[in-house]
Amino acid sequence: MSEAILDQVTQGEYKYGFSSDIETDIIPIGLSEEVVRLISAKKNEPEWMLEFRLKAYRHWITMEMPTWAHLNIPEIDYQSIAYYAAPRKNAPKSLDEVDPELLKTFEKLGIPLHERMALSGIAVDAVMDSISVKTTFKESLNEMGIIFCSFSDAVEHHPDLVQKYMASVVPYTDNFYATLNSAVFSDGSFVYIPKGVRCPMELSTYFRINAMNTGQFERTLIIADDDSYVSYLEGCTAPMRDENQLHAAIVEIVALKNAQVKYSTVQNWYPGDKNGKGGIFNFVTKRGICKGENSKISWTQVETGSAITWKYPSCILLGDNSSAEFYSVAVTNHHQQADTGTKMQHIGKNTRSHILSKGISAGQGQNSYRGLVKVNKNAENSRNYSQCDSLLLGDKCGAHTFPYMEVNNDSSVVEHEATTSKINEDQIFYCNQRGISTEDAVGLIVNGYAKEVLNQLPMEFAVEAQKLLQITLEGSVG
């Protein structure tokens, strides 16, 4: 029975696969020092930024693609990608100046760019291809001293903050994709929360890839100053295309003394079709540093999209008594592959980290959890608790767990628990007998399984994420 049910429930359609006809400024394919200079020139960047890009580029050409992940990545020709694409009418002053096609696109995606429409009270930065098209609630946030703008804006208006913190968590030499991003990144979001300020609304960035044959390389930098708090959400989609598209982003978070940052992602890049054709390669470096004492960073991710996901949102626990959390639900269906997890590096004393990872595999999906918990010699009395669960739907998919632990003192405790289970036919029949169809039953059971993680999301997004999980697995049980 489960074969047919699984097939039904995982054959869901990708809802965001349309593409928009928007005039786009796109540079020729290929990567060279000239291209890096061209991108920098297009953005009217100061000299220091160009220098940073060039340093990264020169380092990148000496590097090779990492191969250690449990992923089957086809050869990527980095010279066949265009590294910059932007909707032509850029930097609109008001919504009236925004290309109506573009507004329609975001409307279709359910992203409110009109401040009056933003009923949920969420400030949005919308990024299409390489460019931030609109940031809402900028002015009202400004009054509190909160800076929420595109990365390009920040380079222009807040160069001191950018220079101080950019690449302070993810250095340009960090890894192949992070180095590539450092050379060619286009735009992204910038957040600064001043001392003692609790950001009154969710900040969110919505990333959309539209142009063909392009890569998206955005960069996000979040700085929470002493005693501040911010909750930030990122969402992403892309059109359905037959070719694979590369997305290599960087997110850096800096939490200073007593600051708290909550970062949530609902990643729904186009996953490719049922046969594994097309889809986004999502190779992303996300890292936060709990720099000050008592600071806290929390990552929550719901990963349903992308053909291949390579992503390890991590934390460096530098400040004494700082803490970090990582909550993850990753779904792989059809031919999707995911190698995802986290790194928790304990440096300060009495630091705490908590990892909760829930993998769901269906179809021929391959799902790996990879995590490193490292406790330095001086990180006395530190604690880590990791729990990694895998749920299998069907017998052609796979779940893998690769936990690494390194503990260098005697006073710290590191615990790891892992389970693997198959969706249970008795559970499905029980639901059927109460009048619930198999498809809905799988949705209920999977959402129940992922509940602890979904509960970490801000309310509106938890509802979205639940629906998304169900849609992603539509047609996967039979």
Added chain:
Amino acid sequence: MLEIKNLHANINGKEILKGLDLVVRPGEIHAIMGPNGAGKSTLASVLSGNQAFEVTKGDVTFYGKNLLEMLPEDRSREGIFLSFQYPVEIPGVSMVNFMRTALNEHRKYNKLEPMSATDFLRTMREKKELVEMDSNLANRSVNEGFSGGEKKKNEIFQMAMLDPRLAILDETDSGLDIDALRIVANGVNKLKRTDNATILITHYQRLLDYIVPDFVHVLYDGRIVKTGGKELALELEDKGYDWIKKEVDGE
């Protein structure tokens, strides 16, 4: 309402039901008794559409409709309820969410609007009292961490919520202490009306002290071999099943 004719069913190629006949009319309570392995639970599974069992021969109609052609969820929506012998746990899914989904699926099938949240919660409170269920039980995950008695009460609670035309109680009395048995039986009695019917599958006579059947059937080797009134149950309690086995096997 229910008519079973010459029903044959297999599991893993082994024939369990070997020509079973049974007619149930509205307002009736039927008890099905019999020794271990006679096919009692198989009958419950086949009627509710468990696909682990294969029907090889025979007909089952429910209010004139061919039951065997229906998906399990449609049988439920048509009004067939199975109280499971071993209710499964569904971690992370709250009883509220589970019951609301189920109830609204029934309503949709009957072309009714979904029930409002307030009406639903009120109904839930009422029905919970029927089986003296702990009020916070309903906020916990489906059967997760429930004791044996709580699981069985929860089955009857769900039955009350879905208000079936035909309830099949599969060994609902097994594993219950005397207090829980009384509560469960009271719940079933309160739900009884002239327009619904119940099939009780049980090993023991003691349940029938609380729920009085109109008919008692003895299921042996895949067929109903003897039918009588409630006094048949007492006779079985007294003499065991051996005399029936002899009667049948001696034929």
